[in-house]
Amino acid sequence: MSGKLLRVGTVYIPVTDVARSAGWYADQLGAEVSYRDEDKAIVNLAGISFFLVKAAEGEHSNFVDRHGEERFSLTFEVDGFDALEALHAEFSDQGIRIGDIEDRGHAGRNFVFADPDGNRFDVWSELSPVYVRSSV
Missing domain, CATH: 3.10.180.10 (2,3-Dihydroxybiphenyl 1,2-Dioxygenase, domain 1)
Structure with missing residues (x-):
């Protein structure tokens, strides 16, 4: 497949x-x-x-996991931790609803933001290896 x-x-x-x-x-x-x-x-x-x-x-695109936590269904990627911090600060300055930068126990760091309807999205500081290979 x-x-x-x-x-x-x-x-x-x-x-x-x-x-x-x-x-x-x-x-x-x-x-x-x-x-x-x-x-x-x-x-x-x-x-x-x-x-x-x-x-x-x-209505929104979020869902509740088995622990009762509301989750996002989509993760955006940025190129590195500095880019993640800069985007987090930019979103904060724009008044976008954002969460803290988190260490989730895997490579990189993340934060969550929401649109005006409460649709939540994740941002991760690591680019997928397939994307890195295709952009070289």
Whole structure:
């Protein structure tokens, strides 16, 4: 089965206000908005298209693990701890809801941030080896 699924092309994110969310992703995260109507927006960020889809109030992409902790379903990567610290400080200055930089017992460090609808995302200080190899 190796090699059949080549990459993630699209991630769907539930939002309550498409225009507000598209603006937030563009302004706060530097995403490019390539399409928007009243039901969805397509924003391009980190090599992936995110479909921001109008959803019912209170919907989000998070889930609760078996220990009762609310979790994210997506991790972004940055190139090293200095980049992680700089992004953490930038997000803090922008007023984005962020968690502390964490040591989770594996290589690198992480922090979590949330969009206006409470969709949580992780940021990791390590680039995946496949990405490092493909960018050389």
